[in-house]
Amino acid sequence: xxxxxxxxxxxxxxxxxxxxxxxxxxxxxxxxxxxxxxxxxxxxxxxxxxxxxxxxxxxxxxxxxxxxxxxxxxxxxxxxxxxxxxxxxxxxxxxxxxxxxxxxxxxxxxxxxxxxxxxxxxxxxxxxxxxxxxxxxxxxxxxxxxxxxxxxxxxxxxxxxxxxxxxxxxxxxxxxxxxxxxxxxxxxxxxxxxxxxxxxxxxxxxxxxxxxxxxxxxxxxxxxxxxxxxxxxxxxxxxxxxxxxxxxxxxxxxxxxxxxxxxxxxxxxxxxxxxxxxxxx
Numbered sequence: 437x438x439x440x441x442x443x444x445x446x447x448x449x450x451x452x453x454x455x456x457x458x459x460x461x462x463x464x465x466x467x468x469x470x471x472x473x474x475x476x477x478x479x480x481x482x483x484x485x486x487x488x489x490x491x492x493x494x495x496x497x498x499x500x501x502x503x504x505x506x507x508x509x510x511x512x513x514x515x516x517x518x519x520x521x522x523x524x525x526x527x528x529x530x531x532x533x534x535x536x537x538x539x540x541x542x543x544x545x546x547x548x549x550x551x552x553x554x555x556x557x558x559x560x561x562x563x564x565x566x567x568x569x570x571x572x573x574x575x576x577x578x579x580x581x582x583x584x585x586x587x588x589x590x591x592x593x594x595x596x597x598x599x600x601x602x603x604x605x606x607x608x609x610x611x612x613x614x615x616x617x618x619x620x621x622x623x624x625x626x627x628x629x630x631x632x633x634x635x636x637x638x639x640x641x642x643x644x645x646x647x648x649x650x651x652x653x654x655x656x657x658x659x660x661x662x663x664x665x666x667x668x669x670x671x672x673x674x675x676x677x678x679x680x681x682x683x684x685x686x687x688x689x690x691x692x693x694x695x696x697x698x699x700x701x702x703x704x705x706x707x708x709x710x711x712x713x714x715x716x717x
Contacts, residue, residue, distance in 0.1 A: 447473035451695040457651035458658035493528030509539035546661040547576035579612035580657040604632040633670040638714040647689040671714040679708035
C-alpha cells in the first residue's frame with residue numbers, strides 16, 4: 437500500500453523548490469503526497485525577483501481541517517516540512533504534526549530545519565532558528581540539517597568526522613532519533629553526507645558537480661524520509677537518496693540548466709544511474 441505523506445512547504449509555478457521539488461520524486465516512487473503550500477510564488481527567490489503571495493498559518497489549518505474531515509489523518513504515515521517563512525506558519529505546522537500523531541502514533545515527522553548556509557549565514561526571519569531549536573526538533577523523528585544548521589542548532593563544530601558525530605549525537609538528544617547531515621567536506625572535489633541513528637553512523641561522498649541550483653535539499657529530505665520509511669534503515673535511505681540526487685544534479689549540470697531537471701531526470705529517483713554505498717564510520 438502506498439505511503440501517505442503530508443508535505444507542508446512552499447510552492448513555485450516555475451521551477452522546482454519546496455513542494456515543487458519534494459512532491460514529484462515521492463509520487464514517482466509510488467507515495468501519495470498531500471501537499472499544503474505555505475506560499476505560491478512565480479519562481480524561487482534566488483532569481484532576485486518573483487511574484488505571488490505568502491500564505492498565513494490559517495490556510496494551513498483550514499486545509500488540514502478539510503483533510504481531517506475526510507477521516508484521512510489515521511492513514512497519514514508522515515509529515516514533511518521545510519522552509520518556514522514566519523512564526524504563524526511554524527505554529528500551524530507543529531499543530532498539524534500533533535494532530536497527525538494523535539490520529540496515528542506511528543506517523544513520522546521529518547523536519548528540514550532550514551536556517552542558513554555556510555558563506556550566507558542565517559537567511560530566515562528572526563525567531564525561526566529558535567523555533568526549530570526549541571520547538572520543532574522536539575517533535576521530529578527525522579531531521580536533515582546542513583553543516584551550518586547542525587553547528588547553529590547544537591553550538592558545536594562539525595568540521596572533522598569526530599566533530600560531526602558529536603554534533604549529530606547532540607542534535608539527536610534534542611528530539612530526532614534519525615539525523616541526516618546533508619553537507620560534509622570529505623575531501624577536495626567531493627561532497628559528503630552522514631546519517632546517524634541508534635548510536636551508529638554511516639557516510640558516503642559523491643563528486644562535487646559544477647552546478648548551483650535551488651531545491652536539491654528539498655528533494656533529498658523527501659527521498660531520505662521515504663526510503664527510511666520503506667527500509668527501516670538510515671544507511672539504505674542515505675545511499676538511495678544521495679545517489680538519486682547526485683544523478684539529478686549531474687543531469688542538470690550536463691544540461692547547463694538554472695533549474696534542477698526534476699521531471700527530465702525522473703528515472704534517477706527509481707533507478708539511480710550510479711549507486712553510492714553508505715559505509716559505517
